[in-house]
Amino acid sequence: MRVVIVGGGQAGASVVSKLRQLGFDGELLMISQETVPPYERPPLSKKHLQNHTAGKLVAILPEEFWTECRVELRLNTRVDAIDPEARFLQAGKERIDFDHLVLATGSSARRLPEAITNGLEQIFHLRDVEDANALHAHLQPGTSLVIVGGGYIGMELAATARVKGLEVTVIERDDRILKRVASMPLSNEIGRWHRDNGVRIIECAGVAKLSGRKAVQNVTLQDGTKIRADIVVVGVGVSPRTGLAEAAGLELHNGISVNALGLTSRPGIWAAGDCASFEFEGRVLRLENVQNAIEQAETVAENILGANKNYRPLPTFWSEQFDHLVQIAGLFHPSMTTVNRQTPSGTSFWHYHDDNLKAVEVLNDPKAFSIARRMLADGRSPAADEVASPDLNLKTLLKTSKKTEPV
Amino acid sequence: MATWIEACAAEDVENEDLIRFDHNEQTFAIYRSPDDEYYCTAGLCTHEEVHLSDGLVMGHIIECPMHNGQFDYRTGAPRRSPACIKLKIYPVKVENGTVFIDIGEPS
Ligand SMILES: Cc1cc2nc3c(=O)[nH]c(=O)nc-3n(C[C@H](O)[C@H](O)[C@H](O)COP(=O)(O)OP(=O)(O)OC[C@H]3O[C@@H](n4cnc5c(N)ncnc54)[C@H](O)[C@@H]3O)c2cc1C
Ligand code: FES
Numbered sequence: 001m002r003v004v005i006v007g008g009g010q011a012g013a014s015v016v017s018k019l020r021q022l023g024f025d026g027e028l029l030m031i032s033q034e035t036v037p038p039y040e041r042p043p044l045s046k047k048h049l050q051n052h053t054a055g056k057l058v059a060i061l062p063e064e065f066w067t068e069c070r071v072e073l074r075l076n077t078r079v080d081a082i083d084p085e086a087r088f089l090q091a092g093k094e095r096i097d098f099d100h101l102v103l104a105t106g107s108s109a110r111r112l113p114e115a116i117t118n119g120l121e122q123i124f125h126l127r128d129v130e131d132a133n134a135l136h137a138h139l140q141p142g143t144s145l146v147i148v149g150g151g152y153i154g155m156e157l158a159a160t161a162r163v164k165g166l167e168v169t170v171i172e173r174d175d176r177i178l179k180r181v182a183s184m185p186l187s188n189e190i191g192r193w194h195r196d197n198g199v200r201i202i203e204c205a206g207v208a209k210l211s212g213r214k215a216v217q218n219v220t221l222q223d224g225t226k227i228r229a230d231i232v233v234v235g236v237g238v239s240p241r242t243g244l245a246e247a248a249g250l251e252l253h254n255g256i257s258v259n260a261l262g263l264t265s266r267p268g269i270w271a272a273g274d275c276a277s278f279e280f281e282g283r284v285l286r287l288e289n290v291q292n293a294i295e296q297a298e299t300v301a302e303n304i305l306g307a308n309k310n311y312r313p314l315p316t317f318w319s320e321q322f323d324h325l326v327q328i329a330g331l332f333h334p335s336m337t338t339v340n341r342q343t344p345s346g347t348s349f350w351h352y353h354d355d356n357l358k359a360v361e362v363l364n365d366p367k368a369f370s371i372a373r374r375m376l377a378d379g380r381s382p383a384a385d386e387v388a389s390p391d392l393n394l395k396t397l398l399k400t401s402k403k404t405e406p407v
Numbered sequence: 408m409a410t411w412i413e414a415c416a417a418e419d420v421e422n423e424d425l426i427r428f429d430h431n432e433q434t435f436a437i438y439r440s441p442d443d444e445y446y447c448t449a450g451l452c453t454h455e456e457v458h459l460s461d462g463l464v465m466g467h468i469i470e471c472p473m474h475n476g477q478f479d480y481r482t483g484a485p486r487r488s489p490a491c492i493k494l495k496i497y498p499v500k501v502e503n504g505t506v507f508i509d510i511g512e513p514s
Contacts, residue, residue, distance in 0.1 A: 014488060040489075062491065290474070294488045316475060327473075366461040366472030373475065374463055395424075 001026035003304060004089065004096060006079045006244065007104035008032025010040070010293035011273025013060040015102050018301035020069040026099075028071045031091060033078040034128065037061070042290060044132040045156040046320050049139070050163065057129055082248040084266045100268050100304050103245055103256055104297065107238035107274040107288060112148065116207060122215040122231045126153055127238070138231045141165030146219045146229040148207055150177030152319050154235030155190060158199050159321040169200045169227055171219070176203055181317075183332050185340070185349050186361045193322050238288060240275045253277050255286040260310035262300035270304065272297040280313060285331075291316035314377050327369040330359030330376050341368070343390045348372065350387050356404050357381040371395055379404050409498075410511035417445070417504045425469065425480075427460035430510070435497065436460055437506060438480045440467060445499045446480050447508045453485070453492035483514075 003019065005012045008030055016028050032038070039057035043049075048057070066073050074091075081090040082101065089096040109125035117123055124135045139145075143166045147154045150172035162168045170177065176187045191201055206222040210232060219227045240255040251257040251265035255277030262270045262278075273293040277286040287296075292313055299311040319326040336351040336358055346365025350372070351358050357380070360372035371394045375382065382401035386392055414428045420439040427450055428435045434450030436459045452459055452471045461472040469480045476490025483494035498509040 017488075017491075060489070060491075290489070298488075318474065366457070370461065370463040370470060370472045374465075374470075 001099045002097065003028055003100045003102065004098040005030045005102045005104055006089070007106055007241075007273075007275075008034055008038045008073070008075070009104060009106045009273065010038065010060060010290055011106070011275075011297040012102070012104035013038035014294045014297035015104060015272065015301050016071050017061055017065065017069070018298040019304065020071070022301065022305055024301075024305060028069075029074065029096070030071060031074045031077050031079055031089075031096075033076065035076055036129065037063075037066070037073060037075070039129065040290075041128070042318075044129065045126055045153050045160065049132055049136060049157070049160050079244060082244055082269075084248050084250070084269055087268065098268075100270065102297075102300060102304075103264070103269065103271040103275060104273050104293075105241040105244060105275045107240045109234070110237045110239050112207065112210075112234055112236065115209075117210050120210055120212050120214070120216040122212075123210065124231065124233045126157060126233060126235065135231075135233065139164050139166060142167070143230045144228050145169070146171065146227055146232045147235055148219075148232065149235035149237065150174075150201065150203075151235055151237060152178065152181060152317075154233070155194065156319060156321055157233060157235065158194060159197070162194075162197050162199050163322070168198075169202065169229075170194070171205050171207060171221065171227075172201065172203045173206050174203065177201060181332075182328075183334075183336075183338060183349055183351060183361060185338065186326070186363075189347070189363060190321060190324075190326070193324055197322055238274065240277070240286060242275060245271070245275075253284055261303045261308065262296060262311060263303070270300045272300045278311070285313070287313060287315055289315065289317045314373070316373065325364050325366065327362045327366065327373075328359070329369070329373040330357075332359040332361070337384075339384045339387050341387050341390065343368075350382075350384070352381070352384065355381055355384075355402070368394055371398055374398060375401065408511050409509050411500070411507045411509050414447070414506045414508045417501050417506055420445070420506070423464050423466075425460055425462070425464050427458060428508075433510070434458070435508065435510075436469070436480070437499075437508070438464060438469065440464075440481075445501055445506050447497040447499045448478070448480050448483055449495040449497075449513070452476060452490065453494055454489050 038060040079091045109127040145166045145168050147170045150170050158168050178187045208220045208222045210216045211218045219229050245256045256271040258271050258276045258278050274288050317328045339350040341348045348362040362369040380401045382397040423441045425436050425438045436450045438446040457473040463470045468477050470477050477487035478494050483496040495513040
């Protein structure tokens with residue numbers, strides 16, 4: 001049996017390592033258009049950019065994995081088409097047959113329309129090592145950096161650049177940064193760290209146009225405000241890479257549609273990670289985080305071998321900004337009620353739907369996060385007044401709190 | 408060569424829990440399993456040097472507080488991604504209610 005993986009990111013790496021760990025003995029081939037074996041992307045906006053030691057990426061799998069585990073890794077290779085009937089891929093002139101195919105094509109950074117960017121230079125994105133290297137060269141003290149988009153990548157980059165001495169402005173279209181991915185109290189707290197460190201945040205502001213001679217010099221907002229910029233980074237979210245799947249006639253729904261097993265609308269063709277969307281608790285989700293890339297991909301590996309296992313995500317995310325650590329588990333929704341927990345070791349926000357704990361956001365308190373995440377995984381809902389009490393040892397609630405449906 | 412040092416009192420570690428123990432620039436994690444056995448591993452996760460003492464012990468597994476990688480603390484073997492490199496482990500003995508670890512020959 002031959003399993004082929006398209007994409008050399010976290011999801012692809014997790015599929016191949018899990019297959020071998022489960023004793024799969026057939027042929028394994030991974031095809032990636034990148035120049036290096038799978039590496040961790042999160043450090044690209046954090047440590048990697050801060051103390052840039054060129055080429056020192058964090059590899060997801062140890063160097064010897066590929067030979068020891070007999071996985072053929074083909075880098076610098078783009079898959080151009082899939083034939084789901086005849087079961088082969090086209091990569092340039094080459095035809096590659098498969099028994100099972102895993103699409104782990106990830107996502108790409110969204111761009112601003114050409115009508116806004118005007119083909120100017122010094123406009124960057126941050127998705128892969130090439131982007132990070134290009135951007136790094138410009139992170140010099142005194143440089144004016146304008147970041148379009150106050151999502152996690154934008155805010156992490158803002159912190160990294162500010163520490164490096166740049167003048168940083170973040171432009172956010174919504175009425176608060178991180179609106180799509182954080183509760184209001186968390187957005188406020190993160191915004192405060194940035195303002196305290198001298199980052200300028202402009203909310204409710206759309207970008208009208210970028211201007212300059214050859215390189216960008218100014219960013220003009222819709223209300224006419226003009227901001228000087230030596231470089232601009234666009235952090236307005238990502239789009240799933242669905243082109244291959246679409247051309248092959250697979251079902252899409254804001255991503256490549258998969259069922260709970262990770263199977264697409266075609267037998268033997270699977271998808272996992274940033275590119276895949278699935279129904280969960282009545283919502284169609286497409287998660288963009290490492291935990292999902294790992295666990296969905298591992299479930300796919302098990303199911304290729306016939307486990308018939310449903311994927312139940314517990315979305316988990318972390319972010320590092322200045323000296324702060326943010327950790328999030330579960331899926332927050334603005335309709336939830338929030339309980340604050342404030343202890344000497346850190347702050348956390350516990351979000352409930354009725355009496356059921358659904359999501360927790362933790363600042364600088366990894367121990368509380370470990371416990372909160374476990375509660376969500378076990379479907380435990382501690383009483384709100386207990387959570388709010390700073391004297392209570394959270395760990396005791398792990399065994400005693402009410403058990404509902406796991407998140 | 409064996410180098411036994413005193414780490415903590417046995418009762419300092421709760422059942423199914425761990426504590427951090429620092430000694431000469433080195434940091435360790437001391438575990439007490441659900442069946443009241445004691446174990447010791449290096450104190451930092453092999454993924455990104457985070458203190459495991461903030462993590463959660465479940466049975467014989469320690470879950471890292473940062474990205475939820477898991478290890479079997481009896482053997483140091485990684486049990487869940489992103490943890491993929493083994494943790495160092497150290498011999499442990501308990502004498503008269505005191506936990507000693509041998510930092511001479513980790514494995
Ligand atoms: C700067 C940054 C910071 C982040 N920080 C965090 C964080 O703190 N925490 C967190 O949980 N997540 C974070 N993320 C998100 C996380 O990195 C992604 O969710 C994860 O990488 C998804 O893995 P994936 O394998 O699905 O996709 P990707 O990592 O995008 O990998 C897809 C791979 O497929 C290749 N590919 C696509 N199409 C083809 C083709 N046709 N032929 C060949 N190869 C192809 C791509 O080049 C790429 O190598 C961050 C992402 C970025 C960019
Ligand atoms: S630091 Fe432990 S899993 Fe990442």
